[in-house]
Amino acid sequence: xxxxxxxxxxxxxxxxxxxxxxxxxxxxxxxxxxxxxxxxxxxxxxxxxxxxxxxxxxxxxxxxxxxxxxxxxxxxxxxxxxxxxxxxxxxxxxxxxxxxxxxxxxxxxxxxxxxxxxxxxxxxxxxxxxxxxxxxxxxxxxxxxxxxxxxxxxxxxxxxxxxxxxxxxxxxxxxxxxxxxxxxxxxxxxxxxxxxxxxxxxxxxxxxxxxxxxxxxxxxxxxxxxxxxxxxxxxxxxxxxxxxxxxxxxxxxxxxxxxxxxxxxxxxxxxxxxxxxxxxxxxxxxxxxxxxxxxxxxxxxx
Numbered sequence: 001x002x003x004x005x006x007x008x009x010x011x012x013x014x015x016x017x018x019x020x021x022x023x024x025x026x027x028x029x030x031x032x033x034x035x036x037x038x039x040x041x042x043x044x045x046x047x048x049x050x051x052x053x054x055x056x057x058x059x060x061x062x063x064x065x066x067x068x069x070x071x072x073x074x075x076x077x078x079x080x081x082x083x084x085x086x087x088x089x090x091x092x093x094x095x096x097x098x099x100x101x102x103x104x105x106x107x108x109x110x111x112x113x114x115x116x117x118x119x120x121x122x123x124x125x126x127x128x129x130x131x132x133x134x135x136x137x138x139x140x141x142x143x144x145x146x147x148x149x150x151x152x153x154x155x156x157x158x159x160x161x162x163x164x165x166x167x168x169x170x171x172x173x174x175x176x177x178x179x180x181x182x183x184x185x186x187x188x189x190x191x192x193x194x195x196x197x198x199x200x201x202x203x204x205x206x207x208x209x210x211x212x213x214x215x216x217x218x219x220x221x222x223x224x225x226x227x228x229x230x231x232x233x234x235x236x237x238x239x240x241x242x243x244x245x246x247x248x249x250x251x252x253x254x255x256x257x258x259x260x261x262x263x264x265x266x267x268x269x270x271x272x273x274x275x276x277x278x279x280x281x282x283x284x285x286x287x288x289x290x291x292x293x294x295x296x297x298x299x300x301x302x
Contacts, residue, residue, distance in 0.1 A: 005077060007041055008070040011049070014038060015067045019056035072141035079281045092121035093283035098129040098137040099147035100201035102165075102243050103270075105225060108147070111294055115287055122283045130201055138273045144284050146273035149201075150265070160272040160292065166244040167266045168258040170229070172236045175257065182260040186213055192220035192238040194229045206241050209265060230254050 014023030014034065024034035042049050049063035059067060078094065099108060104126060112124060129137065135154045137143035152159050169188060171178045177187065189210065195217065196203040203222070210217045220238040223229055226246035233240050234254045247258045260266070272291060274280060280288070 003044075005073070007037060008073050010034065010037055011041065011066065012070050012074065014050070014057065015059055015063065015070075017057075020050075020052065023057075068140045075141040075144075079279070093281050094123045094125070095145065095284050095287060096125040096127070096143045097145045097147070098127050098134040098143040100131065100134065100149055101128055101196060102149070102202065102246075103147035104128040106243065106245055107294075111291060115290055119283060119286070128200070130199070130204055135273065138275060141275070144274070144280060145288065147270065148273060149270045150205075150268040152271055152273065154273070156275065158274050158277050160274070160277070160288070162270045162272050162291070165268050165270045167241055167261055167268075168244050168247050169239060169261055170233050170242050170247050171239045171257045171259065172233055173255050173257050174236075175239065177239070177259060178257040180259050182262040184262050185209055186215075188239060188241070189213075189215055189218060192218050194232040194238045194240040195219050195222045196226075196229065197222050197224050202241075202243075205265075209263070226250065230256060 010023075010027045010029070013026040014020055017023035017026060020034060020038070021031045024031045027034060029037075038050065045062070045066070047062040048060050049066055050057045051060060097108070108126060112126070116122060116124065127143075131148050131150065134143070134146040134148050135152065135157070138146040138157060139154060147162070149165055169177070169183060175191075177183055177191070180187075195206070207217050221232060223232065226242050227250060229240045229242055230246070230250040231254065232238060234256060241261070244258075247256065250256060251258070272288065274284075274288070277285065277288065
């Protein structure tokens, strides 16, 4: 079989579009030419890749598998371009990172500021994703690097230990639980919680732990950052489960008390995920090296 890079790129455009016409527009081809090339690809593979109807196109199981391979092929093409561009222009490349809430809001921005200052030819796309989407994104080539907290079940990935994280309960100073040395999650459910926004990895994780107890997280309000959570707690609006690093930082300027959670999931390992470290372009390997050096600078959790 002989596959053209252009056909792989075209298939990705169509697969990620609601219709063949829109996929053709993204590829700057006519719908007829696009349909013919997809049909030729199906004939070459001996299987249908797309279901076509009046509402648009959907992937067959074979199409889903080809999309995964096509993305990896195109990412590898990008790697080759980036690697050879570095010879002529110095540090150059594009890095896509899928990460959990804490990585996106707490420590990655600080590390990336220094990295991007030293690498003016590198661009970074940093996206907050749920844990399952982080694993899937690195596996299928949508992301170069992933950050996740907790156990990782993903064959085909290299898991690089980053640090050990801890979740704490943050409370106003006069709260009934503030004098406890540690509390269970069940004890906290008697009080109103301040939580992160829907879709954040921390909110999803804590909600899942509450559901395992057969309850529902008693939310007073949801906000967009750890700083906002801490300000609400300081004002006495409620209590909140947050990373240790966020608690320690905001305790310097706010009236907060932190209490350990007596739960096995409160302490988790945080990991960086890559498909194959040695196969990554130079700029990604440099970033990974910098991140590994900085891992002991501040403990945190997501």
